[in-house]
Amino acid sequence: MRVEPYQGRLAKCSALMKGEGIDVLLLTKPANMFYLTGDGRLCAYALITQDGQVALGVPSTDVEDVSGLAHFDRITGFEDEVGMIHAIAHDFEHFGIATGKAGLEYSFLTQAMLGMVTHPHAKPQDVVPVDGTAILSELRMVKEPQEIERIRAAAHVADAGMKAAMEAVDEGATEVQVAAAAELAMREHGAEGFWRTYVASGPRTNIAHGLPTRRRVMRHDLVMVDLHPIVDGYSADICRTCVAGEPTDAQRTAYELFLQAQQATIARLRAGVTMQELEETLHGNLKAAGHGGHLFGPPIHGLGIEFEEAPLPAGHAFFHGEKAPLTANVVLAVGNCRLYTGPWGVRVEDTVVVTREGHETLTGYPRSLQVRGWMHR
């Protein structure tokens, strides 16, 4: 059971909790538990006191496994949800917490889960639930060097997955087959898994979340591939668009425009710039070319343990208004929005670290519009 980096993170967490007047965090989101304790899994919880003590509750089957992976002061195994509720109650009692504010993950807990963790047999009556999402978002936003190294490793795997995906775009291939090639390559290169793999072709390149279907790629289709491998618990995010056979002039023009807008945005990245300024750069370039009505989705978001996290995500992208300037060691995906035209859409996205003096792009797969398939026959 490693003490670092968890004690350092818990100390920062304590300071934020004090600042917000939150006495205890009751977490069930795997990504947050992973960050603060070294293990995050389903059907488990972490209770974190304001002075940085950690009580974990996990299925009784998992106590030994978690004990080998996580940093904690106290661990309880439970048999079922009733047992989980009682374990939470015992943790509150053990730490002598009978009043105060408990930070819960309002952007993660369903109504049903909220009902469970705040059940009268779990939470003391005078402990008031509040939203603790902001604390975890802020904690996780600026990455430690070891986190950046893991994201870098994930970015290399993402490049390998993209190469395999692009090579799989060939006559007769379906979106599902392209996704399969990418996922196999990512695992062969060291991913333990991946968040959603998007592969969309033809008119489906317009849609917001193009999960792969058994649609066959056809000549002149654009094909958009968006990958999110996980390596040692950390993700990268890459999107590339290619064309099956010769692109039309309109396709090439739109693609070059988007790429130029994305690159102009990356060029502005450095500590001190705001998310709003970056968004205005990306959107501004596209709007100036007459595509103001053809944009969808937040153009930039953070990533790390999750493939979409602060700055933005957790809850709703458009309700944030991230005003604070970015600091060094925030990691961003730049190019998350698509330029959609109706018949098709285009997109290029890269994983980039903000540095004091500028930035470093971690994903490196070529960005030129690749001509795949039919052309080569």
Add this chain to the structure above:
Amino acid sequence: MRVEPYQGRLAKCSALMKGEGIDVLLLTKPANMFYLTGDGRLCAYALITQDGQVALGVPSTDVEDVSGLAHFDRITGFEDEVGMIHAIAHDFEHFGIATGKAGLEYSFLTQAMLGMVTHPHAKPQDVVPVDGTAILSELRMVKEPQEIERIRAAAHVADAGMKAAMEAVDEGATEVQVAAAAELAMREHGAEGFWRTYVASGPRTNIAHGLPTRRRVMRHDLVMVDLHPIVDGYSADICRTCVAGEPTDAQRTAYELFLQAQQATIARLRAGVTMQELEETLHGNLKAAGHGGHLFGPPIHGLGIEFEEAPLPAGHAFFHGEKAPLTANVVLAVGNCRLYTGPWGVRVEDTVVVTREGHETLTGYPRSLQVRGWMHR
């Protein structure tokens, strides 16, 4: 845009809504929207009136795609979350719904999402939110013949995935590699995707949710593989355990015991039996052999559009108390719980349709404890 089976399902939905006094459903869960309209996707909603009218809200990028896939009376494209809130308000206004009860998905909606769909600019003030989960669970529990055919197709894909997984358990293989082999095979056999793929080896066969890691399989390890391919929107569920090299006597005995308990449970399946009776059969066999303290998880659950659905899931497995006898055409996964011993666990799970006279098992991969890898060298 197909009318059936959606009009028939909406008619049943209307009857259930009337019975519960629910005036309108406001859905955001893809599985529920897929069932009632033919399309379910992220960042979208479906508003269903008590007389079976359907209003969809989707990203503006997706209007054309959804229009080709879904049954609806009205569709709105929105640009962002503010647009989504306004679209919901317009739908309430269009249908003249200013009072009454709105059924929401309390087992799906996070606090943050709930805040959005019940935002004062979305939901009329006098429309009261209530939990509509039970209606959707009941609707989806008994499958139509065409749904069973899709689950059957998914079961064949699951068998193919399991064959590939078992063949991948060989000297030097990691859990991730076994998962990769299974997922590639499932896609090659027609899956458009899959729910979580679990591969756990050695001591990890104890844990409740064994997502694959880069752990290498070692001699005498048990390896547990649990697959959930999706074919035409429907899932199957299969789990098998194999052994790397010669099993110990204890491993073989535990495995044979679990398999016998699972088969005894399947043998009892027919219209009229209750979930409780089935659980008692499975647990009873294991308890009688002295393993009462070695069980974890609900032993049986429904499946269909989701890999875990009613009977049970939606919310919390242990809080349901499914009392009603099962009817024909409910589809179950039997063998979901594991028998864990400490050093390792075993499990066998199959997808089974309840029929009037008995049952039909859809997954067919061999159930004997397979000896893989080192033995063959």
